[in-house]
Amino acid sequence: MKILVTGGAGFIGSHIVDALREAGHAVAVLDDLSSGARENVPEGVPLHVVDIRDAAAVGRAFATERPDAVCHQAAQMSVSRSVREPRFDAEVNCLGLINVLDAAVAQGCRRVVFASSGGVLYGDVTAPAPETTPADPVSPYGITKWVGERYLKFYAAEHGLAAVALRYSNVYGPRQNPHGEAGVVAIFLKKLLAGQAATINGDGRYIRDYVYGPDVARANVIALTGDVAAVQPGTLTSLNIGTGVGMDVNEIESQLREALATLLAARGRSATLPAPTHGPARPGDLRSNLVDAGLADRVLSWRPTVAVSEGLARTAAWFADRA
Numbered sequence: 001m002k003i004l005v006t007g008g009a010g011f012i013g014s015h016i017v018d019a020l021r022e023a024g025h026a027v028a029v030l031d032d033l034s035s036g037a038r039e040n041v042p043e044g045v046p047l048h049v050v051d052i053r054d055a056a057a058v059g060r061a062f063a064t065e066r067p068d069a070v071c072h073q074a075a076q077m078s079v080s081r082s083v084r085e086p087r088f089d090a091e092v093n094c095l096g097l098i099n100v101l102d103a104a105v106a107q108g109c110r111r112v113v114f115a116s117s118g119g120v121l122y123g124d125v126t127a128p129a130p131e132t133t134p135a136d137p138v139s140p141y142g143i144t145k146w147v148g149e150r151y152l153k154f155y156a157a158e159h160g161l162a163a164v165a166l167r168y169s170n171v172y173g174p175r176q177n178p179h180g181e182a183g184v185v186a187i188f189l190k191k192l193l194a195g196q197a198a199t200i201n202g203d204g205r206y207i208r209d210y211v212y213g214p215d216v217a218r219a220n221v222i223a224l225t226g227d228v229a230a231v232q233p234g235t236l237t238s239l240n241i242g243t244g245v246g247m248d249v250n251e252i253e254s255q256l257r258e259a260l261a262t263l264l265a266a267r268g269r270s271a272t273l274p275a276p277t278h279g280p281a282r283p284g285d286l287r288s289n290l291v292d293a294g295l296a297d298r299v300l301s302w303r304p305t306v307a308v309s310e311g312l313a314r315t316a317a318w319f320a321d322r323a
């Protein structure tokens with residue numbers, strides 16, 4: 001199959017590009033490089049440097065590539081920026097999505113997979129939330145992810161697309177940036193590698209569900225290309241993608257510090273890393289947020305394969321190699 005990945009120069013998108021190519025599919029990338037990087041796009045993969053807000057340019061890229069399926073990862077993905085600039089957030093995440101869906105329909109795409117977010121849809125939950133949990137997004141980013149799913153459902157029904165919304169939990173891993181929902185991993189690693197103490201907001205008892213980027217990429221490959229009974233023309237299937245395992249920020253910091261210390265010692269470098277300090281709590285931070293990915297297991301036969309301790313160690317190694 002040929003798949004066009006929007007946001008394919010970014011963190012999750014580039015892992016999807018790698019996984020699609022490994023599975024033998026042809027891939028093209030559409031990305032404005034606002035937070036993604038050209039070097040994340042493998043040689044030989046066509047890169048259309050296009051802003052999804054530019055409907056004509058999106059249309060031209062789709063007409064050139066004529067993909068069978070589209071994987072829509074491009075987004076304004078910072079919760080805090082969405083709070084400061086709700087109009088910009090909506091322009092990229094709603095109008096940009098509509099441009100991508102219109103171009104997909106015009107070029108006869110059959111399947112669309114959309115990066116949604118369990119974290120922002122479900123709010124404070126103490127047990128892993130299933131997809132039936134009522135969505136109650138509080139930030140403009142959460143609102144545009146929710147609206148995005150509704151547009152997807154409309155386009156599926158109106159144009160016969162087979163649509164899948166993957167509601168990620170907090171995605172971390174190599175190539176991640178500090179702005180995403182698991183941005184704390186990149187922030188702490190950069191601090192520790194600079195020999196500085198990580199600053200934990202408040203008491204750090206903020207529980208999240210951390211899922212490894214390449215595991216998320218594998219879910220996308222199955223949703224895009226798999227022979228999946230639930231993925232049918234005219235329907236939207238929304239699925240959580242996470243581990244259901246909760247870890248708080250204190251545990252994340254200590255696991256990262258331990259992984260880095262082991263790694264640096266093995267490389268003959270100083271392995272004494274400063275203990276964290278605590279800063280003020282961030283107003284509005286959810287205490288607990290976890291997703292139940294049981295439905296993704298039943299529908300896609302997808303399960304996370306990389307334990308958080310292993311994923312954090314791999315991520316630490318990636319950042320250490322570039323420090």
Ligand SMILES: NC(=O)c1ccc[n+]([C@@H]2O[C@H](COP(=O)([O-])OP(=O)(O)OC[C@H]3O[C@@H](n4cnc5c(N)ncnc54)[C@H](O)[C@@H]3O)[C@@H](O)[C@H]2O)c1
Pocket residue numbers: 006007008009010011012013030031032033034035036037050051052053072073074075076077092096115116117118119167168169170171172177180181182
């Ligand atoms: N990282 C997470 O924990 C997480 C959790 C839930 C959902 N998501 C969603 O997953 C998707 C990928 O996120 P990521 O973490 O890889 O972020 P990222 O910033 O690394 O990737 C986003 C990509 O989209 C591109 N992009 C942004 N605005 C664009 C525009 N107007 N036109 C074209 N390209 C544009 C960026 O250059 C970047 O390459 C996003 O839709 C995000 O909302 C991420």
